[in-house]
Amino acid sequence: MFTLTVTALTVGPAIGVQAAALPSGPRASTPRGSGSASTTGFGCDHPSRTEQARCFGLLKAHRTASGRMSPFTTGSPTTTGLVPSDLRSAYELGGASGSGRTVAIVDAMDDPNAEADLSAYRSAYGLPSCTTADGCFRKVNQSGRASPLPSGDHGWAEEISLDLDMVSAACPGCHILLVEATSANIPDLVRAEDTAAATPGVASVSNSWGGAEDITVTSLDSHFRHPGVAFTASSGDSGYGVSWPASSPYVTAVGGTSLSRASNARGWTETAWRGAGSGCSAYEAEPSWQHHSGCAGRAVADVSAVADPHTGVAVYDTYNSCGGALLCDTELQLGLAQGADGWVEAGGTSVSSPIIASVYALAGNTSQVADGAYPYSHRSALHDVTAGSNGSCGGTYLCTAGPGYDGPTGLGTPNGTGAF
Template identity: 40%
Template sequence: MVAGPASATGTRTDGVNTSQAQSLRTALRNGTLARTAGKTDVCSVHRLRCQAEMLTVSKKSKTPIRQSLGTTVGPMTMAPPIGYGAKELQKAYGLTNASSRTGTIVVIGAGAYPTLESDLAIYRSAYHLPACTKANGCFRQMNYLGGAPYKPAKGGDMQYGEEELAVETALDVDMASAACPKCRIISMQVPVIDGFYGTTKQTHNAILHFATGVRTAKKLGADAVSISYGYPTDKYSDKGKIATLMRQPGMAIVSSSGDDGFMFEEGQWPQSLRTVTSAGGTSLYVDKSAKRGYREVAWNGAGSGCTDDLGPAVGQPKSVSKACYGHRAASDISAVADPYTGVAVYDSYAPYTGMPYGFIVVGGTSASSPFLAGLYARAPRNKSIIGPNTVYAAPSSAFHDVTIGTNFGVGMCKAMGYRNNLCDSAVGWDGPTGRGTPAGLKAFKH
């Protein structure tokens, strides 16, 4: 395990001032923010398993614990927020006039987060979403077995982990809220140690905890589950007991495709499973000349690849799985994930540094996974759902087809002996974005 630096507390000196905010908001939406801003991998740089990336004020910014080391440049924090908000995401994906049922979304993540309910309230208030609290029955926190949530960790490295992992959890509940404002949200926790890289035994324990959480979610009557974490695949993760726990007909299970681009045949669990919807990612731009007012290209970090020990995902046609010689091909469907066109997230949990972020800009396929899970829960309930079957059964009108962009380099997949559409956007299905991004709710109820 990697321990964090020495703990420190103090006043934040980084962030964005009011005079900069409007120009940064505009730059994020028109695709020019990458010229000046930086980004940092919230998770894997520190040997954590989540799939989130945070925008920083400059390309010289350090990692998310940098302020404890005295640096004055850090995450792009600002109130009011800079990133895409709930109303904009609803407009971009055809949800403004879509029906909305009171479904239940479970997001599973690692570690305690005692300020999550109040943080969620601030996010929802900023976008005029209805209150979602424990008191009104909308919000719950629990452990993966259904019991009381975990207490905050003690000890520097565990507190350090929880502070970083809280960014992931805040992203999950905020994106679930944006996708389905009327849905109930359950934040389900596995032990904080499960969020760290570790031995094979530790990894298998973490996978078992997540899979058990999925079964608990089904027992609670959830409509959809989101897992924004990635673990290496092997016989233990892909077959036997784990595969059985991860097969829950009538409940959608969505997971991040990864943030490292094309992964060859080294797909990560659980998005590699046949019964899980793999969430790819795009860059989202405001474009007044486009019919819907937005355009998208494949995000260069969106995960894609093959799971060579498993057959096609449930419902995945041969025309798609042939890209992986008949095996499971990822991803299935996408939403915004590029941190340079990232979403607004509110996170105040800072047990390690004592310096809360507030509103930040976050991306990664950790953003697309809970957003898509929210759409599954928002759509009319479909007991026949298993894996991405409804995504592949839906008509082409259910998607915004993404035909520009690559996650490996144009033509590189072919040069490596694979089909180009595993890496390069194309008409119809492609690896980085699947069938495309949602145009309303058709893909989740067909």
């Protein structure tokens, strides 16, 4: 099978699924690094496993005496990164309410601490309770059942915590459905997509994972074609280059920005994050709602939100392999344990995808959504991002931010809910 090598991702045949059940999906390419040398991945890419998808989360990190990059472990909800009030201020979301609409999160593997960590995050910022008991939170497997759940994975647990926390930050009134795929293989993940979309009340589905494009991707697009449900997908964390499912015409491809406070009328400023994925698909045709010179196929991204780990967000995650050790933070920083031990500062387009999925839910307009088209006819309700670059593409808009549409940030970032 021909493979176009464009991103640092891997996907492939399902574990425990008959080979003929679904096409094998996009395959691996060689990692090209993240948006900055002072970041570290969540550990859900498993480079030794050549047939698995990668999540797009990064942690702000520092270099130890041994030269190893280790995540900061600050242990504080007030000093770690951007908090819910920051995000709602930056994107003008203060007057919107999710009114019980559901945002679904599709990830691989299980986070055994998901509900407890979600409760800790929401409590720290005075957000309303969201638990199984009060009907706000629900966790299911890829078939929609409460059990059996997949095996736990420390890297994917960090991704899950990030996704749940970002929905909570952007849409505190939204219900949350977490659908955990049995593995990080595409056939399992797309089954989880179908489960999420078929669940009553789901307005949007966020995907913070992806794989390198190849010739099979168009045969998988139908799993994101559920009119009335908005799908979002992270554009990637390896800079200029296209990943799938962000390149599917049935999703809103979400790029990334660096977000900082500023003394302007908005109170914030944004530039394109250099790690965000973007470009022109080699396999997906140009949709009718995109008309870009220099790109004959589907262009990525459509919109964006904060993703830079150095202007990152606070996340709470406690699923680790420390075994209850008193020196867990030290073990994590030395690489003797996996996972996290409380508050961490995170970035990557894993941040931006659930934010945009939550804005769709806040808007309450997904009955009109069938693909990634809606923001293109509502551009005035977006903050245009006009500076920054994510790589080398001859200086074109596909990797260089400028007025109007550009690859790294798409049409821009939310200015309220009007574009969604």
